[in-house]
């Protein structure tokens with residue numbers, strides 16, 4: 113689905129000032145890509161801090177004492193599957209199928225909620241077992257890194273639900289599938305970041 | 319197509335878009351890149367006065383041994399606020415003023431890609447500046463130096479909320495910078511006029527482009543560093559805490575300088591761009607070696623991410639890391655040298671006219687070269703070990719930041735002022751200002767080289783008699799006051815120009831780039847018709863078609879170098895985006911959220927985080943109102 117006209121013939125006045133761009137790409141889409149590039153550095157710095165301290169933690173419990181990898185794998189799987197649902201949501205609206213769009217948006221957000229809910233429960237459990245922000249550098253770096261990822265997911269959920277409301281009110285039409293596509297870019301990015309965090313923080317043994 | 323479902327959108331807007339063309343509200347709600355540029359410029363100038371006043375206080379204190387104007391505590395606050403202000407509230411926003419005003423004109427666009435985001439950037443910048451300066455009202459002024467080294471910033475050693483004002487203010491400023499970075503990146507990629515290929519972009523647009531990339535990639539790192547510091551102070555995390563739980567203060571230094579070194583290129587690249595516009599025009603020659611200038615800018619941008627630890631040689635990085643960072647730092651001298659030679663070669667054989675903008679540009683080239691050379695000196699770790707924390711470093715970074723950025727920015731002001739206001743700034747006052755500033759600058763900072771090698775440490779509030787430092791300190795202070803006089807001359811010049819300055823036409827300097835093809839000041843919509851570009855320096859090609867194959871870029875210039883395309887059939891004027899309340903509203907949310915964190919930091923317990931919640935809620939409402947607003951109301 114081509115949303116933005118590629119550079120129109122010179123003599124034809126563009127419909128509005130939003131119309132054509134030098135590269136024929138949509139401005140908002142390029143904006144999202146630049147934002148994601150920037151966000152890579154954000155997570156890069158957080159993961160970097162985690163790695164600097166990794167394994168040098170003092171006292172107990174340290175993160176690896178309390179990890180429940182099967183449990184976290186399940187919520188990671190939910191997040192991964194939400195990306196599939198996101199793809200289906202976009203495909204639906206690109207076909208003009210607003211009903212399926214709404215369904216898949218809800219599924220995506222729902223799976224995201226499963227992930228965030230899982231994280232909240234996990235944080236609470238770890239807290240009971242004595243791992244907190246201030247107990248050692250393990251707790252500090254673990255909670256801040258995964259917490260900010262969780263915040264990213266939560267913002268994504270809010271975004272998806274807003275889209276869902278707009279879709280229900282008939283605002284999101286086939287012509288505006290770009291709105292869904294951009295939210296999707298963000299969502300997939302957050303998903304990929306979790307794959308990295310999950311691998312680095314949980315899976316690779318010290 | 320791009321037509322947004324208008325009726326539905328219209329109904330879902332929360333507020334009608336404001337339309338008054340003049341008055342306070344028109345400025346508060348403006349989304350016009352030119353007005354936002356003026357807002358940035360004016361605000362930055364006010365902070366230049368504040369930061370300058372802080373500098374004069376310091377210089378007065380240091381004029382003679384055993385000065386008693388301020389105590390050690392005040393002095394700490396003075397250099398911290400002076401440094402932070404000059405970097406984040408003067409040089410960056412002054413550069414942003416030119417990004418805003420000039421870049422859309424140079425690429426033949428009617429505005430930036432996201433006009434409302436642009437307004438948001440400005441209001442967020444202002445909010446951050448205010449949050450930081452609230453510390454004066456709270457009488458808890460940041461006092462740990464502009465790079466806020468851990469573990470001095472930990473609660474144990476800095477129990478007052480002074481550090482928090484700096485953290486929160488800088489965090490908010492960062493949001494504004496990031497938003498602007500995204501915006502200009504997209505604008506330059508996407509909104510160039512037909513025919514304006516990347517290798518035809520004016521150098522100032524190029525440096526804006528690379529600066530935006532640096533902002534987008536470097537600011538997230540300081541964001542993370544500030545979050546970690548804030549968590550250490552508010553929630554007792556251990557990122558930089560050394561109290562036996564093995565937090566490492568050096569981690570802060572790494573994070574800070576991974577941001578900090580690109581930051582210094584964020585400060586200097588726009589200045590280099592301005593100078594690259596001025597020198598060709600007043601040498602009446604196209605810029606020498608344009609492609610090499612572009613490659614030099616791009617490679618400096620890249621290299622700036624590989625050198626950060628040259629600020630940390632004295633922390634004991636180990637021989638391999640030290641050698642690597644020394645080598646990469648020296649490498650930066652290569653593209654920088656290329657630029658200096660290109661500027662010199664542009665001058666070579668040109669018919670030079672020494673107007674005020676040109677004087678400032680030449681001041682830049684010479685002073686920046688001196689600062690660059692001392693820079694390569696402390697790229698050498700053993701030499702740096704001698705220089706670190708002495709006045710030699712203070713001399714170095716003022717030669718690049720003041721001798722470099724500030725001179726170029728004044729050059730830009732004199733150069734583009736006629737475009738922005740339609741009137742010239744006075745030439746004789748301009749020259750007077752330049753020479754006062756040039757002499758004063760060298761009197762202030764030249765002697766600091768000597769003071770540095772004589773062992774005078776930086777950041778000391780006073781010094782005893784008999785160390786051999788007296789002469790150069792009084793000279794430096796006299797120089798500083800001379801700079802103050804130069805600034806007063808500038809203000810006089812501005813007032814005179816606004817009252818009855820000589821009227822400048824559309825193209826007062828015989829310019830080369832597109833901004834000089836439209837009236838001064840430009841109409842709201844900039845270009846009646848979007849130009850089509852057929853070569854580098856399009857206006858120059860149009861005026862001097864005889865340049866032919868010898869023209870910039872070497873292509874033969876067609877008879878009409880620049881045609882007008884895209885007729886706006888029937889319309890009187892192109893339709894421009896309407897003003898909006900939402901950018902201001904959303905920025906207000908950040909202001910409140912920041913204030914909430916500061917209130918939390920100044921109290922016990924976390925009840926004040928409610929205020930932060932309210933602020934974030936305002937921000938959220940702002941974002942919704944914004945995205946539901948009809949695109950062109």
Ligand code: HEM
Nearest residue numbers: 373376397398401404409463464719720776777778798801
């Ligand atoms: C009127 C012109 C200026 C004067 C007289 C002046 C003077 C000073 C003095 C006395 C210090 C303190 C040195 C110390 O105690 O260690 C200082 C620090 C500093 N200045 Fe300036 N300055 C001027 C302009 C600027 C400009 C234009 C910039 C940047 C664009 C700048 C950036 C800095 C920075 C980053 C510091 C370091 C602050 C710190 O140590 O944390 N200054 N300046």
Ligand SMILES: [Cu+2]
Nearest residue numbers: 579626628629
């Ligand atoms: Cu550096």
